[in-house]
Amino acid sequence: MKKVFLLSLFTVFLLSSCVSKKQFTDLQAKEKEAQDLLNSATVKLNACLEERAAVTARATALEEQIADLRKSNDNLQFLSAKGASSIEKTLESIREKELKITRLQDAITKKDSVTLALVTSLKREVGINDPDIEINVEKGVVYISISDKLLFKNASYNVTAKAQEVLAKVAKVINSKPEFEAMIEGHTDSRSFQRGVLLDNWDLSVKRSTSVIRELQKLGVNPTQLVAAGRSSYVPVADNDTAENRAKNRRTRVVLLPKIDQFYALIETEMKNLEAGGN
Structure with a gap:
């Protein structure tokens, strides 16, 4: 520039020297x-x-x-x-869990169906009109409560001849359900007891349980299904304040429940089948 x-x-x-002013x-x-x-x-x-x-x-x-x-x-x-991918895996896991729950519910439903059939059979065989025999279901377990006076004489653990008819009906039902176990529970009132080899109510309740078990075994019940249990006076159904209530507490209870190992084996089998199907 x-x-x-x-x-x-x-x-x-140059121009100024050569050109005009204009x-x-x-x-x-x-x-x-x-x-x-x-x-x-x-x-x-x-x-x-x-x-x-x-x-x-x-x-x-x-x-x-x-x-x-x-x-x-x-x-x-x-x-x-x-x-x-994560969502898909989560959904797949949820589906598997839902299927497992369904299988488990089916197994429980199957057990409940067997329990219902068992109660029906018991009520038909044993009868429901006798006030000294109660049949009920609690938490999926069947209970048969038999009054003390139907099975034993006072303060005795020897089964009476009168009890044979009732125990024969119970034995028939137990024999028809080999997948169940029968726990025989002896219960007493709270009055102190001691006689001969029996030291207290614990001894009396256990001896009554084993006496009933021996009778059931004679009636053909498989001994592997039987369990002896004594509860003494510690599981009462009424206060021990009257003679009538003490009589209610002196009882033998037959608890019918599915064999735990078989029940869990059923569930385990279902789980294995589920896993095999998933793979």
């Missing part, structure tokens, strides 16, 4: 116009350069954003795929 200015001055000098004035005007155009072009050029720098910076920023978005998209796709 400096060279152009010097050249212009030199030209003016021509010189015209040349000065043209030179000024050219300078103005040059200045204007320079301003525009600088503006363009600044704009290009801004656009370049913007383009670089956009490229970086695009790269970040692509990276984020890749991460999202990865996380989405990973999340979908």
Whole structure:
């Protein structure tokens, strides 16, 4: 730009010596116009350069954003795929658990069906009109409660002849359910007891239990199904404050329950079948 200015001055000098004043004035005007155009072009050029720098910076920023978005998209796709896989595994686990629960419920339902059939059979065989014999179900377990006066004489553990008819009916039901166990529980009242080899109510309750078990075994019950238990006076059904209530507490209870090992074996078999089907 400096060279152009010097050249212009030199030209003016030469022309001033060779041209008229009017021509010189015209040349000065043209030179000024050219300078103005040059200045204007320079301003525009600088503006363009600044704009290009801004656009370049913007383009670089956009490229970086695009790269970040692509990276984020890749991460999202990865996380989405990973999340979908995790959700699918969770759903599969839930389905397996639901199926296991269903199998377990089926096993329990099967047991409950057998229990219901057992109660029906007992009520048909033993009878439900005798107030000294109670048959009920508690928490899936069948109980037969037989009054003391039907089985034993007072303070004795020897089974009476009168008890044979009742025990024969109980034995028939137990024999029809080999998958069940029968626990014979002896119960007494709270009055202190000691006679001969019997030291207390514990001894009396256990001896009464084993006496009933021996009678059931004579009636053909498989001894592997029988369990002897004495509860003394510690599981009463009434307060021991009257003769009537003490009579209620002196009882023998037959507890019929499915063999625990067989019941769990049934569930275990169902679980193995489920796993085998899943694999």
